Amino acid sequence: MTLHYQLDGPEGAPVVVLSNSLGTTLSLWEPQLAALTARFRVLRYDTHGHGQTAKKGRVTLSQLAGDLLTLLDSLNIKKAHFCGISMGGLTGLWLARFAPHRLLSVTIANSAAKIGEPAGWLDRARSVREEGMTTVAAGAAQRWFSEAFRHRSPQLIEPLIDQLARSDAEGYAACCEALAEADLRHEIKAITLPLLVIAGEQDPVTTVADGEFLQQQVAGSQLTIVPASHLSNVEAPQAFNDALIAFLLSQEARYAG
Numbered sequence: 001m002t003l004h005y006q007l008d009g010p011e012g013a014p015v016v017v018l019s020n021s022l023g024t025t026l027s028l029w030e031p032q033l034a035a036l037t038a039r040f041r042v043l044r045y046d047t048h049g050h051g052q053t054a055k056k057g058r059v060t061l062s063q064l065a066g067d068l069l070t071l072l073d074s075l076n077i078k079k080a081h082f083c084g085i086s087m088g089g090l091t092g093l094w095l096a097r098f099a100p101h102r103l104l105s106v107t108i109a110n111s112a113a114k115i116g117e118p119a120g121w122l123d124r125a126r127s128v129r130e131e132g133m134t135t136v137a138a139g140a141a142q143r144w145f146s147e148a149f150r151h152r153s154p155q156l157i158e159p160l161i162d163q164l165a166r167s168d169a170e171g172y173a174a175c176c177e178a179l180a181e182a183d184l185r186h187e188i189k190a191i192t193l194p195l196l197v198i199a200g201e202q203d204p205v206t207t208v209a210d211g212e213f214l215q216q217q218v219a220g221s222q223l224t225i226v227p228a229s230h231l232s233n234v235e236a237p238q239a240f241n242d243a244l245i246a247f248l249l250s251q252e253a254r255y256a257g
């Protein structure tokens with residue numbers, strides 16, 4: 001699988017990889033770009049079947065993670081910091097557990113060791129294959145953003161919902177099926193990498209309790225709760241960026257010292 005990607009920021013700076021959520025693309029990370037590229041080389045990519053990355057039939061969580069490892073190899077990046085949101089967070093947990101030698105640190109935002117229930121994901125996959133993206137797109141704003149933010153910032157939400165409505169149903173369905181079978185609840189205890197968990201205080205999809213479970217399972221990990229719902233990097237970019245960058249700089253200081 002060849003991932004569509006974009007590199008920004010100073011050449012030679014430490015690399016931070018950003019991994020998008022279900023139904024979004026690398027553009028999801030626009031609110032982080034200016035702050036991160038002041039200090040880091042930022043590698044964003046479109047996950048399998050999303051944005052400009054083609055779909056290739058059935059996919060599993062380990063293949064989503066393997067796609068990124070192939071990209072890192074092709075760019076000759078030996079190690080990188082990783083930050084993923086929701087499905088991208090699950091990808092990060094898999095990498096932290098099974099390919100820790102490729103990561104410097106992991107930030108898991110609005111995610112969980114297991115997201116939702118298999119039946120729900122399989123039903124959503126069937127729905128988008130049969131009916132297209134309209135129904136899923138119509139409910140996305142409620143899943144992604146708090147009511148207050150929906151009223152306050154429709155201009156930030158509408159482009160994301162339009163993008164979702166126009167996205168490839170088969171690519172989306174394949175990732176729903178990957179989520180249906182992804183369950184790392186019994187694996188994450190073995191993670192030893194520095195880990196930051198970011199949870200949204202109003203997130204109905206991956207809850208604060210999901211974030212607390214991650215923090216309890218991974219020794220030495222940190223949890224930050226931000227005032228947002230599911231796509232917290234969009235709804236609370238300042239709080240998100242502050243937490244992420246403070247964590248990344250603390251890890252860089254550790255490696256330097």
Ligand SMILES: O=C(O)CC1=CCC(=O)O1
Pocket residue numbers: 020021022023085086087088115140143179205230
């Ligand atoms: O259901 C949604 O759209 C939210 C979500 C769950 C996993 C993911 O990546 O996004």
